[in-house]
Amino acid sequence: MANWYDPFLQTLEDAQDLADLQTASEQLRDLLNIDHVVYHWVSASGEQYGCGTYDPNWVRHYLEQDYLRVDPVILGCYQRFHPADWKRLDWSSKAARAFMKDAIKHGLGNQGYSIPIRGPKGQFALFTVNHSSDDAFWTTFTENHRRSLILVAYAFNQKALEFEGSADRGPQKGLSPREIDAMTLLAVGYSRAQAATALSISEHTLRVYIESARFKLGAMNTTHAVARAMSQGFIVV
Amino acid sequence: MANWYDPFLQTLEDAQDLADLQTASEQLRDLLNIDHVVYHWVSASGEQYGCGTYDPNWVRHYLEQDYLRVDPVILGCYQRFHPADWKRLDWSSKAARAFMKDAIKHGLGNQGYSIPIRGPKGQFALFTVNHSSDDAFWTTFTENHRRSLILVAYAFNQKALEFEGSADRGPQKGLSPREIDAMTLLAVGYSRAQAATALSISEHTLRVYIESARFKLGAMNTTHAVARAMSQGFIVV
DNA sequence: TTTCCCTTCGCCATAAATGGGGAGGGCCCA
DNA sequence: TGGGCCCTCCCCATTTATGGCGAAGGGAAA
Numbered sequence A, B: 001m002a003n004w005y006d007p008f009l010q011t012l013e014d015a016q017d018l019a020d021l022q023t024a025s026e027q028l029r030d031l032l033n034i035d036h037v038v039y040h041w042v043s044a045s046g047e048q049y050g051c052g053t054y055d056p057n058w059v060r061h062y063l064e065q066d067y068l069r070v071d072p073v074i075l076g077c078y079q080r081f082h083p084a085d086w087k088r089l090d091w092s093s094k095a096a097r098a099f100m101k102d103a104i105k106h107g108l109g110n111q112g113y114s115i116p117i118r119g120p121k122g123q124f125a126l127f128t129v130n131h132s133s134d135d136a137f138w139t140t141f142t143e144n145h146r147r148s149l150i151l152v153a154y155a156f157n158q159k160a161l162e163f164e165g166s167a168d169r170g171p172q173k174g175l176s177p178r179e180i181d182a183m184t185l186l187a188v189g190y191s192r193a194q195a196a197t198a199l200s201i202s203e204h205t206l207r208v209y210i211e212s213a214r215f216k217l218g219a220m221n222t223t224h225a226v227a228r229a230m231s232q233g234f235i236v237v
Numbered sequence C: 001t002t003t004c005c006c007t008t009c010g011c012c013a014t015a016a017a018t019g020g021g022g023a024g025g026g027c028c029c030a
Numbered sequence D: 001t002g003g004g005c006c007c008t009c010c011c012c013a014t015t016t017a018t019g020g021c022g023a024a025g026g027g028a029a030a
Helices: A005-013 A018-032 A058-066 A072-078 A094-105 A134-167 A178-185 A192-199 A203-217 A224-232 B007-014 B018-033 B056-064 B072-079 B094-105 B135-164 B175-188 B192-199 B203-217 B222-233
Strands: A036-042 A048-052 A113-117 A122-130 B036-041 B048-052 B109-116 B124-131
Touching: A005 A018, A005 A134, A005 B048, A018 A048, A018 A134, A036 A134, A048 A203, A072 A113, A072 A224, A113 A134, A113 A192, A122 A134, A122 B109, A134 B135, A178 A192, A178 A203, A178 A224, A178 B222, A192 A203, A203 A224, A224 B175, A224 B222, B007 B135, B018 B048, B018 B135, B036 B135, B056 B094, B072 B124, B109 B135, B124 B135, B175 B192, B175 B203, B175 B222, B192 B203, B203 B222
Parallel strands: none
Antiparallel strands: A036 A048, A036 A122, A113 A122, B036 B048, B036 B124, B109 B124
8 A cells, every 4th residue: 555546546436526536636637746637538428528637728629629530649549448658649640730739839748648448338538647748758657657547547437437327327128138139130230131030030020129129228210229229238249 | 566466467468368368367366366367358249258267167158058148247247337246236137046056066156356348349358356255255355456456457458459459450441520420310310311401411412421431331231330330439329 | 816028920001221323522642 | 733532412213111000929027
């Protein structure tokens, strides 16, 4: 228990609301003695939530400019599991370099390290530390703190999920085995006729499964039902 | 660096192939002095891979019995982000209890602790420690090792992804913004006509996006395309 | 024991999606 | 500056999906 981060993790675990996470991110920035600490997530329903030490003007500007579509950190981390040093991302497009220039103008450091985190139902979050320094300093910093940052990112996400999860959380009616079979086959490209053949049942029976699955999932059509079944973890494709 | 797990994490990071992960799991079992350590994953394409100290007979039996559909550990962890003590999962169904009885008969301990891990493209993995003990011992054990187990799980997954990723990894042609818009709207239940209206374009134009997205994703139909776009992380619903 | 849910099947009519043509303007990168 | 990709629009014919009606046996839970 001689780690600097154990007490901080405890603070995180004691957080009661999103405001506490905000305070914690500022605290961590001071602990690590770096420019910025940011936690940012996209929930299953597409809502966004972020807390951290970026200038609020930058955050607003970021959203207004729709930088989510440009930001190489988002684009890069979305496809990977490993934490990423910003230097190693793809900055080849003109838009990406312009974005970074704009970011630095708004107070961001030139160095960054982001940890992607994924939750159930397609939740995606990023935990980022940012600083202004030379490469050597940053390499040492990230190597030294890699593991602790993973734990911190994990704890941030755990809390954020906890706060959100307590809100909705319906009864979660599950799908029957046959409904799961049907959804799975449709998700991998089978037409209704093909899926029926694959399951050795009549096409009409298959329709019954699809319709009941659609009803349970509250979906408008088959595509919607499959999408929901996927994002709610009923099927794995 | 006074932790027991830092040298072990180093071992994991030095692993060269899946066999090394197998050895590592045995090593960790002995380090922690518990019955079993298992890492198990399901890749985006539905393939499974596991390594760990379970009796191979049990693994075979598990697959033959299609226990994936019954196992409360899988079912429970798939919906959550937090690590789960097996005691706190849902054992209410008859099938679940029969499954556990069968498991113990094959050498599993009565206590378990599983950490769900998610990667890009819908990858899902579980890292599990298992032991035969009373509740008090297990509670203490999991409380003491929670954080280190998260890091170990993370490291296992990182390596597994690394080994798999080096194999295929196509050029990963991305979708255009409009294609993403189209896929997103379809995924949330819009029909083609509705989606076209929402995007203020003609329905025919929308069709062009759907078809080109389908082509890029190698999908057979719209539902398939949306499913692929979701599991490959192009859209978030 | 009754009630709910799961599984299975059929027919008919309409709405929606797909396949295959063709066409023009714009932007970015080499 | 030319090729490649992106965005936008239109028609026709065919295949496929959906909506609505009804029906029956089996199993598990209450």
